[in-house]
Amino acid sequence: MMQLSIKRVPTVVSNHQKDEAEETARQSGGCGKNCLRSCCIPGAKLPLYAFKKENNIGNEKDVLEIENKESPIAFLDFLVLGEWEDRMQRGLFRYDVTACETKVISGEHGFIAQLNEGRHLKKRPTEFRVDKVLQPFDGNKFNFTKVGQEEVLFQFEASEDGEVQFFPKAPIDVENSPSVVAINVSPIEYGHVLLIPRILECLPQRIDHKSLLLALYMAAEAGNPHFRLGYNSLGAFATINHLHFQAYYLAVPFPIEKAPTKKITTLNDGVIISELLKYPVRGLVFGGGNTLQDLSDTVSDACICLQDNNIPYNVLISDCGKRIFILPQCYAEKQALGEVNSELLDTQVNPAVWEISGHMVLKRRKDYDESSEENAWRLLAEVSLSDERFREVNELIFEAIAGGTDVIESVAVVEDPDTKTQSFEEENTITDSSHHAMVVGTQECLVLQ
Numbered sequence: 001m002m003q004l005s006i007k008r009v010p011t012v013v014s015n016h017q018k019d020e021a022e023e024t025a026r027q028s029g030g031c032g033k034n035c036l037r038s039c040c041i042p043g044a045k046l047p048l049y050a051f052k053k054e055n056n057i058g059n060e061k062d063v064l065e066i067e068n069k070e071s072p073i074a075f076l077d078f079l080v081l082g083e084w085e086d087r088m089q090r091g092l093f094r095y096d097v098t099a100c101e102t103k104v105i106s107g108e109h110g111f112i113a114q115l116n117e118g119r120h121l122k123k124r125p126t127e128f129r130v131d132k133v134l135q136p137f138d139g140n141k142f143n144f145t146k147v148g149q150e151e152v153l154f155q156f157e158a159s160e161d162g163e164v165q166f167f168p169k170a171p172i173d174v175e176n177s178p179s180v181v182a183i184n185v186s187p188i189e190y191g192h193v194l195l196i197p198r199i200l201e202c203l204p205q206r207i208d209h210k211s212l213l214l215a216l217y218m219a220a221e222a223g224n225p226h227f228r229l230g231y232n233s234l235g236a237f238a239t240i241n242h243l244h245f246q247a248y249y250l251a252v253p254f255p256i257e258k259a260p261t262k263k264i265t266t267l268n269d270g271v272i273i274s275e276l277l278k279y280p281v282r283g284l285v286f287g288g289g290n291t292l293q294d295l296s297d298t299v300s301d302a303c304i305c306l307q308d309n310n311i312p313y314n315v316l317i318s319d320c321g322k323r324i325f326i327l328p329q330c331y332a333e334k335q336a337l338g339e340v341n342s343e344l345l346d347t348q349v350n351p352a353v354w355e356i357s358g359h360m361v362l363k364r365r366k367d368y369d370e371s372s373e374e375n376a377w378r379l380l381a382e383v384s385l386s387d388e389r390f391r392e393v394n395e396l397i398f399e400a401i402a403g404g405t406d407v408i409e410s411v412a413v414v415e416d417p418d419t420k421t422q423s424f425e426e427e428n429t430i431t432d433s434s435h436h437a438m439v440v441g442t443q444e445c446l447v448l449q
Ligand SMILES: [Zn+2]
Pocket: 030, 031, 032, 033, 034, 035, 036, 037, 038, 039, 040, 041
């Protein structure tokens, strides 16, 4: 039913790379898997996209006219989609995601349902024990340096001279562990990729300032509102404990993007923090900021606070990096405590960032056929923190961001993106600034995913 309006780009710089992968495997010997570890890296080359660091939000993009001049596509889109399509033709995915049925569920919110039976097939080890969100990296478990180089689309780095540059064959600089964009072999949409910051460092799945900024740069660089990045923390359905963001193209708005918000505060650097309204999952929305870095730093502070308190969460980066949703969640914890009803459990849906944003990836035909706004809402309501817990968590976040100072404005502005109307509410509901008792995270997750 729903069709992507993004034009598929059949060919791009892939020919070099095809030959290259084979060449490298032949020459180097390595471990035979043409991986990204020391066995196979010497002499290997991968495309390199050097992006322009933008200091101001909303700069114009470099665009490239493509063949028939129908519409200009930013070069990064061109590269991601072209390379992704190439990997599809080479049969590197576990199933054909373009054959998955997708529909928009009728109703006010426009939840999207996808039937993706292929995600049943587990190939990579995805089981681990989440004792704490802070978990040391276990070198024996699967990590992304074990993927084949053919799964990597390109290296993604800041340009040294401030201009966008592209090198079809660039060596892999082991000293400065490159960040890479790779395919997700279990895609949920067209163009589903992974951004793996400083891949060779094998960082654990924890957001840090540098990595989040990289993700925002990627969103800004793509400059395409259909391209969003997402993040799942440990305990919030990250399946691999190696730092990564996901991203894909979806040509319709996510329901979460359409939900009204209520402004809580504006920070000194212009970052605006709001609260989601009329949405089944409680969450915070970050926007504004004098620079992308301001916005990124505030969001990172919030994420680090959640990590330090062992609170699982998901992040959606939308609107070309200008709007970021942080969604603390407790579904896995409830699951572990046996508090999720069996009907929901039977669906085997893992409510990670995409589901929480309103793109329900369903594994059973029955659930797809019976999908309704009510069902989507019921699942997501289980994911959300209770109102009380959400207030406690917000207090932790605001203390982390503001260093304990009172940043809550007494007048909150409610903004409805549909009507573009604003209304004023008298009293903030987030926190009583006189109450400074630290709330210790109680969500010690013991979850086998
Ligand atoms: Zn190897």
